Amino acid sequence: MATGSGAAAAAADAEEKESGSRMITLTSNEGKAFVVTEASARQSATIRSMVDDGGCVDKGFPLPNVDSKTLARVIQYCDEHGNKEAHTVDERAALAKFDKDFIAELDADKAFLYDVTMAANYLHIQGLFALTTQCIADTIKGKTPEEIRTAFGIEYDLTAQDEEEIKEEDTHA
Amino acid sequence: MEAMDDMAALTEDILLQIFSRVGSIKDLFKFAVTCRRWLRRFTDPAFLRGLCLDSGEGHRARLLGFFFQQTRFYRCEKMISMRVAQQSSVCPPTFLPAPWSPLGLTDRTLTSFLATDDDTFNYAEPLAARCGIVLMRLVPRTALMIACSHLLGVCNPITGECHVLPPLNLSGLHRYLTSYAIITSTDSDLDGKQPPSSSSSGRSTFSQLYLVVQHKKDCNEYFYSYSAATRSWSAPTMCVDGRRFSLVGERSAVVHKGAAHWLFIDRVSSATQDDILYKLTAAVDTSEISLTRLPFGAGGSPLLCVSGDGKLSVACVFPIHMRVWTQQDDTPATWLRTVIRIPLAVPYPDYSHICQPREKWFNFNRGSMLVLYRSNGVFILDLEKKVMEKVMNCLLPLFSDKLNRTAVAYEMDLVEFFVLQLSGLCRGSTG
Structure with a gap:
C-alpha cells in the first residue's frame, strides 16, 4: 500500500475500492477502443500515475505507440494479473501457469514478442516486461552462435576469415 | 531477414535489460559473434558500459559481486567424511551479484558458471580473486590429506577456465597458509604498457600462484611458486623470520608493476617503539624475493593499495581518517603522506554495545578501496575524490559471521575484457 498520512491512505483506499468497478478505455494507434477494469489498467505504472493524478479517466487513454494486436495481448496479461487474486498457493500457482503458457505462445512469434516487450516497457508493466525480456535472454543462453542465429533469424554476414579468428579466440576464452 | 530487423528495433534500454538477464558472459560472447552488427555493438565501450550499468567512470562498475562459502567446512572432519561418503548435500561457494552485475540478478552457485560435472568446486572455500580468477581452498577427499597438504584450485567463472593444482605436499607437520598471489600472463609486464592486442586474453589467464606458508617446525615463512604451464611447484625459499614478523593487511597480494607485494610488521620492535612495516x-619475472623496511611508522590498520596514478601505497586506516603513504616513482625510498578524512557515510548503529559493527577494508581498483562498512553495506571509497559511495546493501551472512569467513570481492573491467576479446574480430570484419 502507498505510504503517506493516514487520511490520505484512507482516501486512496476508498478510491481503490470504488475503482474496482470503474472502467477505463484504452485506445490503440489504429483508433480501436479497449474497455478494461481499472484494476487491470493499474498494472501499468504509466496509466496508474495518470489515473492517480486525476487525469482524463472519462476520455480514455490514447496509446499512439501500441497497435491493436499488441494491446489486446497486453490487456490479456493485465486482466489476469489485475482482476484475479493471488493470495493462496493455488491462486499463485494458477497465475504462474498463466504466465508460462502466455510466454510460450509469444515466444513462437519473435516479432510479436518484441512488440509486446516494447509495449510493456512503454506502459511500465513491470511483471510483463520481466517476463518477456527474460524469455529473450533465455533464448540466448547455452547456445552456439549458429543456434542463436537460427533462433533469432540473424542473417549470417561474417566471412570465412572472421570465423577462423572467432574459433581461435574461442579456444583462448 | 525480417526478424533480425525487428530485434534491431528494440531500444537500447530494452536490449540492455535482455543482455543483463542472460547472466553469462560466455553466452553473451556467443551472441556477440553471430553477425557484424552485434559484433560492433559489443565492442562499443559506450554500449558495454550500459551493460555494466556504469553511470560514469566510477570504480563501482568493476565490482561484479562477492563469492563466499555459506558452510564453514575447512578442517571440518564431518564434512570430509561426508564428502568421502559422497552423500552430503553439495555446498559450492555462493556468488552474490552486485545490483548492476551482468552475471545475474540473484544468488547463484559458483558451479553454475562452470560447464563441468566434476564435483571439485562443490567443496571449496574462496580465498581471493583477481582479474576474474578465483582462488579456492578445496576440501580434501580423505581425512589423511588434511594434515599433509594444501589442496588449491583456481577458476575463472567468466571464461569457464578451471585449474586444480597438484597438492602442495608438506609431509609431516602442519603448515599455515599465510598469504597468496594470483599471477596472470600479463603480470610480468613491468610498465603495464604492453599493447593489448598482443595479449588479448592474457590479462585474465591464470599463469602462476605464489604462496607464503609458515612452517610450524621453525616458525619461518617460506615462499612457494606454482607454474600453470609446467603444473609444478617450486622448492620452498625461506623469506621471512616468522618469530619476528607477522603479516598485516590482506592475505591476497597487491600485484603492481611486475611484482607481488605483501605487508609485514616487526613484532619485536613494535613491543617497545612505533610499529615498523x-x-x-616477489618479482614475477625472476621470482626474486626481497623484504624491505618501509621508511615510516605504521599505525591504524595498514593495507597495501595502488593510487589513482598507479603508484604503490600503504593506507593506514583509523576509525575516522586514513593516512596514505605513496611511493614515489623516481625515488622509491621516498613515500609521501596524505591524510583523508573518511566521509561519514552512515552513523554508527545504536546496538554497537552488543554487536560490534565491523569494518573490513580491501584494496580495490586503482585509487579506491572497498569496505564492508559498519554493518550497513558495501561502500567504495574513492581516494582521489574523497567520496564514499554505497554500492550494495549489507551482506548479512558476511557480517553476522562469527567464524571470520572470507568474502571475496569479484572485480573485473568487463568493458575492457569485451573490447580486447572481440576487437580483433571487429577490425577483421570491417576491413
Whole structure:
C-alpha cells in the first residue's frame, strides 16, 4: 500500500475500492477502443500515475505507440494479473501457469514478442516486461552462435576469415 | 531477414535489460559473434558500459559481486567424511551479484558458471580473486590429506577456465597458509604498457600462484611458486623470520608493476617503539624475493593499495581518517603522506554495545578501496575524490559471521575484457 498520512491512505483506499468497478478505455494507434477494469489498467505504472493524478479517466487513454494486436495481448496479461487474486498457493500457482503458457505462445512469434516487450516497457508493466525480456535472454543462453542465429533469424554476414579468428579466440576464452 | 530487423528495433534500454538477464558472459560472447552488427555493438565501450550499468567512470562498475562459502567446512572432519561418503548435500561457494552485475540478478552457485560435472568446486572455500580468477581452498577427499597438504584450485567463472593444482605436499607437520598471489600472463609486464592486442586474453589467464606458508617446525615463512604451464611447484625459499614478523593487511597480494607485494610488521620492535612495516616483494619475472623496511611508522590498520596514478601505497586506516603513504616513482625510498578524512557515510548503529559493527577494508581498483562498512553495506571509497559511495546493501551472512569467513570481492573491467576479446574480430570484419 502507498505510504503517506493516514487520511490520505484512507482516501486512496476508498478510491481503490470504488475503482474496482470503474472502467477505463484504452485506445490503440489504429483508433480501436479497449474497455478494461481499472484494476487491470493499474498494472501499468504509466496509466496508474495518470489515473492517480486525476487525469482524463472519462476520455480514455490514447496509446499512439501500441497497435491493436499488441494491446489486446497486453490487456490479456493485465486482466489476469489485475482482476484475479493471488493470495493462496493455488491462486499463485494458477497465475504462474498463466504466465508460462502466455510466454510460450509469444515466444513462437519473435516479432510479436518484441512488440509486446516494447509495449510493456512503454506502459511500465513491470511483471510483463520481466517476463518477456527474460524469455529473450533465455533464448540466448547455452547456445552456439549458429543456434542463436537460427533462433533469432540473424542473417549470417561474417566471412570465412572472421570465423577462423572467432574459433581461435574461442579456444583462448 | 525480417526478424533480425525487428530485434534491431528494440531500444537500447530494452536490449540492455535482455543482455543483463542472460547472466553469462560466455553466452553473451556467443551472441556477440553471430553477425557484424552485434559484433560492433559489443565492442562499443559506450554500449558495454550500459551493460555494466556504469553511470560514469566510477570504480563501482568493476565490482561484479562477492563469492563466499555459506558452510564453514575447512578442517571440518564431518564434512570430509561426508564428502568421502559422497552423500552430503553439495555446498559450492555462493556468488552474490552486485545490483548492476551482468552475471545475474540473484544468488547463484559458483558451479553454475562452470560447464563441468566434476564435483571439485562443490567443496571449496574462496580465498581471493583477481582479474576474474578465483582462488579456492578445496576440501580434501580423505581425512589423511588434511594434515599433509594444501589442496588449491583456481577458476575463472567468466571464461569457464578451471585449474586444480597438484597438492602442495608438506609431509609431516602442519603448515599455515599465510598469504597468496594470483599471477596472470600479463603480470610480468613491468610498465603495464604492453599493447593489448598482443595479449588479448592474457590479462585474465591464470599463469602462476605464489604462496607464503609458515612452517610450524621453525616458525619461518617460506615462499612457494606454482607454474600453470609446467603444473609444478617450486622448492620452498625461506623469506621471512616468522618469530619476528607477522603479516598485516590482506592475505591476497597487491600485484603492481611486475611484482607481488605483501605487508609485514616487526613484532619485536613494535613491543617497545612505533610499529615498523616491511614490504615483502616477489618479482614475477625472476621470482626474486626481497623484504624491505618501509621508511615510516605504521599505525591504524595498514593495507597495501595502488593510487589513482598507479603508484604503490600503504593506507593506514583509523576509525575516522586514513593516512596514505605513496611511493614515489623516481625515488622509491621516498613515500609521501596524505591524510583523508573518511566521509561519514552512515552513523554508527545504536546496538554497537552488543554487536560490534565491523569494518573490513580491501584494496580495490586503482585509487579506491572497498569496505564492508559498519554493518550497513558495501561502500567504495574513492581516494582521489574523497567520496564514499554505497554500492550494495549489507551482506548479512558476511557480517553476522562469527567464524571470520572470507568474502571475496569479484572485480573485473568487463568493458575492457569485451573490447580486447572481440576487437580483433571487429577490425577483421570491417576491413
